[in-house]
Amino acid sequence: MSGIIEQPRFSCALAGQQTVLAIPKGIPIVHAGPGCAGKVFSFTAYGAGYQGEGYAGGGNISCTNSSETEVVFGGEKKLKDLVEGTLRVIKGDLFVILAGCTSGIIGDNVEAVASSFAKDGIPIIGVETSGFKGNSYFGHELVVNSIIRQFVGDITPRVREQVVNVFSVVPFQNPFWRADLEEIKRLLQAIGLEVNILFGHGSKGVSEWKDIPNASFNLVLSPWIGLETALLLKEKYGTTYLHYPVFPVGAKATSKFLREVGEFAKLPKEKVEAVIEREESRFYDYFVALGDFIVDMNNNIPFELYMVADSLYALGVSDYLVNEMGFIPKGVYLTDEPKPGYIPKIKEIFQTLGEEFKGTLEIEADGGIIQKHIREKIGNSGKAVILGSTWESRLAKEHNNLSVKLSLPINDDVIVNRSFSGYNGGLRLTEEIYSGIFRKGNISQTTLVQE
Amino acid sequence: MNTMLNLTEFEIRERRLRSVISYHGTASDLNEKSKKTALKCGSRTYQQCSDCSQGCAETVTYLIKDAAVIVHSPIGCCSNPSLTELQGEVVTRQRGLKPQRAQIICSNIREKDTIYGASEKLKKAAYAAKERFNPSAIFVHSSCAAGIIGEDLEAQTDQLEKELKIPVIPVFCEGFKSRIWSTGFDAAFHGILRKLVKPPEEKQADLVNVFNFVGNDTFSGLLKKLGLRVNYLVPLTDIRTISKMSEAACTAHICETLATYIANGLEKQYGVPEVKTPAPFGIKWTDQWLREVAKYTGKEEIVEQVIQSEHERIQPELEQIRERLKGIRVYIFAGDSYAHSLANMATDLGLELVGLTTLHHDQKTDGNTEELNTLNHLIKDKGEIENYSVCNKQPFQVIKIVKKLQPDLLIVRHMNMTILGTKLGIPSVLEGDVNVSAGYDGFIKLGKRLHEALLRKKVLKTIADHVELPYTDWWLQEEDPFYFDGGNKL
Numbered sequence: 001m002s003g004i005i006e007q008p009r010f011s012c013a014l015a016g017q018q019t020v021l022a023i024p025k026g027i028p029i030v031h032a033g034p035g036c037a038g039k040v041f042s043f044t045a046y047g048a049g050y051q052g053e054g055y056a057g058g059g060n061i062s063c064t065n066s067s068e069t070e071v072v073f074g075g076e077k078k079l080k081d082l083v084e085g086t087l088r089v090i091k092g093d094l095f096v097i098l099a100g101c102t103s104g105i106i107g108d109n110v111e112a113v114a115s116s117f118a119k120d121g122i123p124i125i126g127v128e129t130s131g132f133k134g135n136s137y138f139g140h141e142l143v144v145n146s147i148i149r150q151f152v153g154d155i156t157p158r159v160r161e162q163v164v165n166v167f168s169v170v171p172f173q174n175p176f177w178r179a180d181l182e183e184i185k186r187l188l189q190a191i192g193l194e195v196n197i198l199f200g201h202g203s204k205g206v207s208e209w210k211d212i213p214n215a216s217f218n219l220v221l222s223p224w225i226g227l228e229t230a231l232l233l234k235e236k237y238g239t240t241y242l243h244y245p246v247f248p249v250g251a252k253a254t255s256k257f258l259r260e261v262g263e264f265a266k267l268p269k270e271k272v273e274a275v276i277e278r279e280e281s282r283f284y285d286y287f288v289a290l291g292d293f294i295v296d297m298n299n300n301i302p303f304e305l306y307m308v309a310d311s312l313y314a315l316g317v318s319d320y321l322v323n324e325m326g327f328i329p330k331g332v333y334l335t336d337e338p339k340p341g342y343i344p345k346i347k348e349i350f351q352t353l354g355e356e357f358k359g360t361l362e363i364e365a366d367g368g369i370i371q372k373h374i375r376e377k378i379g380n381s382g383k384a385v386i387l388g389s390t391w392e393s394r395l396a397k398e399h400n401n402l403s404v405k406l407s408l409p410i411n412d413d414v415i416v417n418r419s420f421s422g423y424n425g426g427l428r429l430t431e432e433i434y435s436g437i438f439r440k441g442n443i444s445q446t447t448l449v450q451e
Numbered sequence: 452m453n454t455m456l457n458l459t460e461f462e463i464r465e466r467r468l469r470s471v472i473s474y475h476g477t478a479s480d481l482n483e484k485s486k487k488t489a490l491k492c493g494s495r496t497y498q499q500c501s502d503c504s505q506g507c508a509e510t511v512t513y514l515i516k517d518a519a520v521i522v523h524s525p526i527g528c529c530s531n532p533s534l535t536e537l538q539g540e541v542v543t544r545q546r547g548l549k550p551q552r553a554q555i556i557c558s559n560i561r562e563k564d565t566i567y568g569a570s571e572k573l574k575k576a577a578y579a580a581k582e583r584f585n586p587s588a589i590f591v592h593s594s595c596a597a598g599i600i601g602e603d604l605e606a607q608t609d610q611l612e613k614e615l616k617i618p619v620i621p622v623f624c625e626g627f628k629s630r631i632w633s634t635g636f637d638a639a640f641h642g643i644l645r646k647l648v649k650p651p652e653e654k655q656a657d658l659v660n661v662f663n664f665v666g667n668d669t670f671s672g673l674l675k676k677l678g679l680r681v682n683y684l685v686p687l688t689d690i691r692t693i694s695k696m697s698e699a700a701c702t703a704h705i706c707e708t709l710a711t712y713i714a715n716g717l718e719k720q721y722g723v724p725e726v727k728t729p730a731p732f733g734i735k736w737t738d739q740w741l742r743e744v745a746k747y748t749g750k751e752e753i754v755e756q757v758i759q760s761e762h763e764r765i766q767p768e769l770e771q772i773r774e775r776l777k778g779i780r781v782y783i784f785a786g787d788s789y790a791h792s793l794a795n796m797a798t799d800l801g802l803e804l805v806g807l808t809t810l811h812h813d814q815k816t817d818g819n820t821e822e823l824n825t826l827n828h829l830i831k832d833k834g835e836i837e838n839y840s841v842c843n844k845q846p847f848q849v850i851k852i853v854k855k856l857q858p859d860l861l862i863v864r865h866m867n868m869t870i871l872g873t874k875l876g877i878p879s880v881l882e883g884d885v886n887v888s889a890g891y892d893g894f895i896k897l898g899k900r901l902h903e904a905l906l907r908k909k910v911l912k913t914i915a916d917h918v919e920l921p922y923t924d925w926w927l928q929e930e931d932p933f934y935f936d937g938g939n940k941l
Contacts, residue, residue, distance in 0.1 A: 090921050412537060
């Protein structure tokens with residue numbers, strides 16, 4: 001862990017800037033060297049299938065562009081000037097100062113700078129996101145927790161029944177985050193919950209964050225990211241939480257998920273079951289209609305499954321692909337550097353997905369090692385489907401295997417409202433894989449050209 | 452003998468070329484002030500994110516065929532290898548070369564390394580690079596974190612060189628060290644000059660060094676007409692070719708900002724003359740460039756004939772394009788020297804240049820020669836530019852300038868800056884691979900691309916009609932885009 005890395009799959013803690021940007025009218029103020037904000041943007045937003053600068057990202061990000069002067073004499077004064085300028089020039093509802101390596105090593109206190117503005121009622125916080133402190137996942141959770149500590153703050157909750165805060169995908173770092181959150185919100189609303197989704201178009205923005213203490217429970221929909229947030233909220237506001245580690249993809253998993261949430265939230269069972277029945281009926285109508293294709297093309301459909309993604313997507317997607325789609329798992333590589341304390345739990349969850357998964361799990365952030373491993377396992381097979389990043393799409397080409405985009409970096413695909421989550425996402429993933437076989441260029445309705 | 456090669460580190464641009472990152476006024480005013488180096492590298496009290504030297508060091512070193520690169524930094528600095536991998540696949544195909552992989556490893560500096568030192572990680576990365584890629588040389592990029600914690604990169608790379616028995620080249624491209632990101636080009640080239648380039652064994656009279664980015668092969672065709680060969684440097688070439696660059700007849704570059712440091716070094720150290728005229732973008736500048744190349748390669752007799760026949764060849768198509776682009780008002784945002792090249796081409800194509808922003812400005816040139824002052828050439832050939840500014844990105848300023856001038860077309864050479872035109876509904880062209888626009892054919896191609904951009908306005912309107920700018924009413928209504936320049940407070 002934290003060793004050298006070839007073929008990076010994440011950026012550094014400063015990628016928390018993208019978490020800020022995922023909140024409607026959230027504005028990052030970066031106190032770092034001149035290239036940092038741009039590099040985070042390039043990897044995390046542009047590298048997520050060309051998700052652009054949006055409202056205030058990319059080149060619009062305010063930055064101290066720290067130079068030698070700040071490194072020698074300290075940069076807090078320059079940061080204060082920058083904050084004043086930002087408040088004057090940029091329209092936003094929440095300003096988040098993010099510290100980079102230069103600031104972190106020389107010891108500027110960004111939280112203190114933020115609070116010198118916050119005391120005048122300005123919605124602003126400071127977060128120590130120096131790149132050397134951790135990766136994008138670490139930065140995301142740190143930003144979320146800091147907003148809760150410094151902005152939502154010490155208030156007495158006025159709990160409303162059946163209101164849930166959702167902590168799940170990491171915006172941008174999980175490239176389908178926008179449509180994932182739409183689908184999750186849609187489903188939770190359908191079973192009767194009021195949802196603070198917190199990020200993306202479906203969020204009401206800062207007012208929703210202010211409402212966090214009033215939720216009746218928190219939902220951590222991820223193997224480990226968000227757990228610390230849930231613990232913080234429990235400690236701060238006494239809110240209970242449901243940890244549901246397997247991100248739901250496809251009908252079986254999503255129905256299971258909805259039942260468990262329904263039970264936890266004590267929702268009327270009939271209502272939950274009615275939603276499940278409606279969704280499943282639709283899902284399987286589509287699926288059954290694929291029967292002709294599946295059976296006619298049986299020999300042409302790849303079935304050896306490789307997956308390179310973070311634990312959130314990897315667990316959820318492989319669950320669906322193996323348990324509903326019948327793929328044979330060969331290698332599942334988790335790239336998100338889960339904290340060591342969470343690893344046994346992740347392994348345990350993985351084992352519950354099915355016997356077939358035995359011996360397939362690797363936790364590794366060095367893409368060079370992952371690819372070497374996959375190459376050895378694949379050999380000359382042309383029957384593999386590899387879900388992963390642009391790196392895996394290159395790897396898949398070596399033996400004309402099928403690649404499907406699932407993780408960062410994605411520089412050779414455009415992502416709009418794609419998502420593999422829930423019922424809709426399961427269908428989308430099915431379509432993605434099955435359509436993909438024709439992109440290989442060696443398959444027609446009756447012919448498979450073996451090379 | 453040039454003493455700069457004896458130095459471990461080189462002088463950053465602010466000091467060496469007295470570069471600046473903010474200015475507004477006219478082209479001739481900037482040029483006159485620059486001649487007296489009267490401008491200071493001032494700052495803004497409010498600014499948006501810039502770029503860093505390490506990014507430019509990437510551009511130079513990431514796709515050298517048989518080299519590996521270690522980015523000695525936290526992981527966020529090493530964000531572009533997958534883009535490099537794709538580039539290596541696509542561009543080699545165009546050039547008919549073997550596909551190239553990105554051979555890049557990040558040492559992944561973490562918190563405890565900032566306390567106890569990161570040299571073990573660097574060593575581990577270097578050994579891994581040797582094992583995984585078997586490279587002929589390894590470049591080591593420094594970073595802000597490595598620089599501030601005091602990593603002795605010179606001693607470490609010397610030691611690794613002994614252990615691995617291949618050149619290990621330190622690149623001092625710490626982001627905080629210079630406010631001009633192009634300093635990263637110099638950092639990489641300084642390392643290459645010091646550690647890789649050898650004295651010539653045998654001069655090659657028909658070989659022309661062309662320093663370029665990872666781009667299409669467009670110079671071969673141009674130089675072939677003079678019976679010359681192109682030596683593309685340094686991406687997509689190998690260490691051996693790099694070590695022999697001193698054997699070429701002369702050195703040219705696609706952009707003065709990229710390579711005058713090394714071109715000047717080659718001239719001083721090994722007597723390889725530098726082509727001291729603007730790069731071949733636009734008709735007259737291509738003519739001049741060919742003449743200058745011909746001078747160093749003994750092709751003076753045929754060059755006039757080549758120029759004349761090229762002019763005749765492109766004339767019909769050029770007339771057609773000029774007709775299509777007539778009356779179109781263009782704004783250019785690129786930098787530094789390539790903005791001048793773009794302005795030169797745009798006016799040659801018959802467009803009306805309404806203004807120009809460069810990403811930085813060098814008040815001096817490497818080698819201190821007036822011939823390399825591309826701004827001077829531009830003014831001399833094309834006249835005054837009334838709206839001239841220098842902004843190291845800063846879309847909050849540039850969007851105000853562009854909005855006020857309302858050009859019909861925006862040409863940008865910097866990723867993520869093109870969008871500012873789109874948000875205003877102005878057709879915008881990203882000039883990515885500049886090789887494509889070089890020479891007579893490239894110039895015509897640029898004209899076609901610009902015309903195509905004008906045809907597809909509807910998609911831009913769809914965006915512009917629905918976009919919300921992040922700027923306050925105060926800022927959008929403020930008269931002066933340069934309000935925060937020169938230390939102005941609120």
